[in-house]
Amino acid sequence: MPQTPPKFVILDRDGVINLDSDQFIKTPDEWIPIPGSLEAIAALNEAGYRVVVASNQSGIGRGLFEMSALNAMHEKMYKALARLGGRVEAIFFCPHTAADDCDCRKPKPGLIQQAAQRFGIELRGVPIVGDSLRDLQAGVAFGCTPHLVRTGKGEATLAKGGLPPGTLVHDDLRAFSRWLLEGEGTRHGAAASHAGTAASPSATSPVDSTNPR
Ligand SMILES: [Mg+2]
Ligand SMILES: [Zn+2]
Numbered sequence: 001m002p003q004t005p006p007k008f009v010i011l012d013r014d015g016v017i018n019l020d021s022d023q024f025i026k027t028p029d030e031w032i033p034i035p036g037s038l039e040a041i042a043a044l045n046e047a048g049y050r051v052v053v054a055s056n057q058s059g060i061g062r063g064l065f066e067m068s069a070l071n072a073m074h075e076k077m078y079k080a081l082a083r084l085g086g087r088v089e090a091i092f093f094c095p096h097t098a099a100d101d102c103d104c105r106k107p108k109p110g111l112i113q114q115a116a117q118r119f120g121i122e123l124r125g126v127p128i129v130g131d132s133l134r135d136l137q138a139g140v141a142f143g144c145t146p147h148l149v150r151t152g153k154g155e156a157t158l159a160k161g162g163l164p165p166g167t168l169v170h171d172d173l174r175a176f177s178r179w180l181l182e183g184e185g186t187r188h189g190a191a192a193s194h195a196g197t198a199a200s201p202s203a204t205s206p207v208d209s210t211n212p213r
Helices: 037-046 067-083 110-119 133-140 154-160 173-187
Strands: 008-011 050-056 090-094 127-130 145-149 168-170 204-206
Touching: 008 110, 037 050, 037 067, 037 173, 050 110, 050 133, 090 110, 110 133, 127 133, 127 173, 133 145, 145 154, 145 173, 168 173
Parallel strands: 008 050, 008 127, 050 090, 127 145, 145 168
Antiparallel strands: 168 204
């Protein structure tokens, strides 16, 4: 029997929870949730999942906005979530640019590692949800299961290909959440590694049909 992964979900922010922009999200006004995304987080919480965010925020390193603006955006997110009965446990972010050569800018694993250490969890089997390849790569290194959403840069990421084996594709965070919660009964404690993948076939499709999980 494989070990049941902890009820934990790691999310990218821009293009997954909120609308993305090539001009960066620099102010609370520019931080606009994708329809259904906050409800999806609340639904995960309701089912006992703890949710954390891991986000590259190189706009800070580029001097496009200050930490105070980032905090204000996250305050907006926390408040909007709270109105729905949802919460994010923590937001791990990388403020650096590629030139800084840090170990936290995804696809580097630093942010994911920080989350695992903070919450004392074993990452194997924990879903990681992103709209870019690097989001998934950062988690796959630890055995997280990769989930791509089509929102944000998702369609472009899908078109480029080269996703980690077993990546599942969902229309958006709401579709991911439904998929995870619908499949719970069959996946948890199930010996078959493919159990649960039949849920929501219209919204969720495996990229690599040979190993959907
Ligand atoms: Mg993103
Ligand atoms: Zn960094």
